[in-house]
Amino acid sequence: MRDGRRLTRSQWAVALAITVVGALPLARAYLIAQQPKSWQIDVQVYRDAGVSLLQGRPVYEWLTQAPQYLPFTYPPFAAILAIPLALLPFGVVGWLWSVLQLLADLLIVRYAGRALLARSGRRAGWLLGLLTVAVLYLLPVSDGFRFGQVNAFLVLGCLLDLMRPRLRWLDRVPQGVLVGVATAIKLTPGVFIVHFLVSRQWRAAAVSAGTAAGVTLGSFVLLPQASFAFWGGALQDPTRLGANDGTSNQSIRGILMRLGLDGTPLSAVWLLLAAATAVLGFGLAKRAHDRGNEVAAAALVGMMAVLLSPVSWIHHFHWLVLALFALLGSDPLRHPRRIAAAVGLYVVLLLHLPWWGQWHLVSANEPFPAASSGDPFWTLLNNSYGLAALLSLLVLAWREARRRRGRQRPRPPVRQPESDALSTPRS
Structure with missing residues (x-):
């Protein structure tokens, strides 16, 4: 069942139609009314x-127009990939990017939930x-549509790379x-390269590391100035990304900063x-891989990406x-706790x-971002996404512990009926 069943064209058409209709409110909110x-x-x-590369201006010094004034924070290879976007009007790019995100999310659900879909038969499209x-x-997904983010494509690519058996077109x-x-x-x-190493997928680790290194070196040859600017300066300045102690930073480090830690204590506790x-x-990701549950492995490694x-x-x-589908498993109806x-x-x-949580703490005139002195309930909400990821990790760890105990528990010997035990063997 983990391999799933191929969807027919009519099932794909039904799924796409439902997805498009369901996405109309997002399109209105973030593409029409924004x-x-x-x-x-x-x-x-x-x-x-991309425009900076075409016009010869410094990629990492250029800021977007007012009132955002946002810098480019990705490696030079991402700037190269952005060149086609620079050849189209911005309005067209925004709509096209949203459509591609929609398709990426549809594929993420298709392959992360393939075990569930395989059990649904003809209703798989619906x-x-x-x-x-x-x-x-x-919220993380709708914010991707709101801002025009790249996360859907990264999640899909890494999920497809872990899937077994390999898809035909890959x-x-x-x-x-x-x-x-x-x-x-x-x-x-890059946390997935670590996963390949830990799970002893040596060839995949070598290919992924080699691909990343080769692409990065190729970008260095094409864009030496931009590469020096990124690897020698922009990468080492996390403040370029915005206020690290703000509510939107839900990593472990962001949570600790909002709890008032700073300097050496922050670094020590975070590490x-x-x-x-x-x-x-x-x-846990290695054990999931060993069992052939690559969706759970991808979910666990993905959680490492945001928490670490x-x-x-x-x-x-x-x-x-991905964590949602890892928690559900292949047959959640038989396991209410998974649901x-x-x-x-x-x-x-x-x-x-x-x-x-932030709105309440700020309105209550609590010191912010060091909101730990405020109401514990609202502080909990203020850090809820990072804590939810940690709790999901612990739930999957607890499930793995139960699975291992179940394997190790000795089974009672099967007793033969007395009539068989006392019967005389035939010659």
Whole structure:
């Protein structure tokens, strides 16, 4: 069942129709009714990087127009990929980017939920469409449409690279290439290279690391000045990304900063918690891979991407879409607790809980971002996305522990009926 069943063209058509209809409110809110000054601001950053390359202006010194003034924060290879965006009008780019995100999210649900879809038979198209629409309104996903983010494409690429058996249209692409390209675009997918090493997928690790290194070196040859500017300066300045202690940073480090830690204590506690999280997360991902559950492995490694990074904005938590399906498993109807865990995570990601916490703490005149002196309940909400990722990790660890205990528990010997035991063997 883990391989899933191929969907027919009519099932794909039904799923796509449901997805498009369900996405219309998002299109109206973020493409039609959105104010021009905040319209697709991240796509504007990408496009401006491509324009900078074409016009010869410094990629990492250029800021977008007022009132955002946003810098380009990705490696030079991402700027090269943005050149086609610079050849199109910005309005066309915004709409096209949103359509591609929609298709990426549809494919993420298709392959992350393939075990569920395989059990649904002829209703697979309807289920795929409804699940995709449900995912679109999660805050990390809808923020991707609001800002024009790249996360959906990174999640999809890494998920497809881990899937077994390999999809037909990826047969000629060695495992690790997609992870390597994603890492060259945005550094955080590099956690999947760590996963390949920990799970002893040596060839995939070599291919992904080699792809990332080759693409990066090629970018260095093409763009030496921009490469020096990124690797020698921009990468070492996390403040370029924005206020690290703001509510939107839901990584472990962001949570600790909002709890009032700073300087050496912050670094020490962060490194300790990050190390413990990495040991647990990568260890669980290896066991999931060993069982052939690549969706769970991708979800666990994706959680490492957002928890271990110094800065993980709310829209980066797109990875937790995979965690929803990992929590559900292949047959959730037989395990009500799996449904409860997935529904709990879904509700947290659906609601704007971190912003509720910030609004209350600020309105109560609490010192911010050091909000730990405020009401514990609102402080909990203020950090709820990072804590939800940690809790999901612990739930999957608890499930793995139960599975191992079940395997180790000795089975009682099968007793033969007395009539068989006392019967005389025939000669």
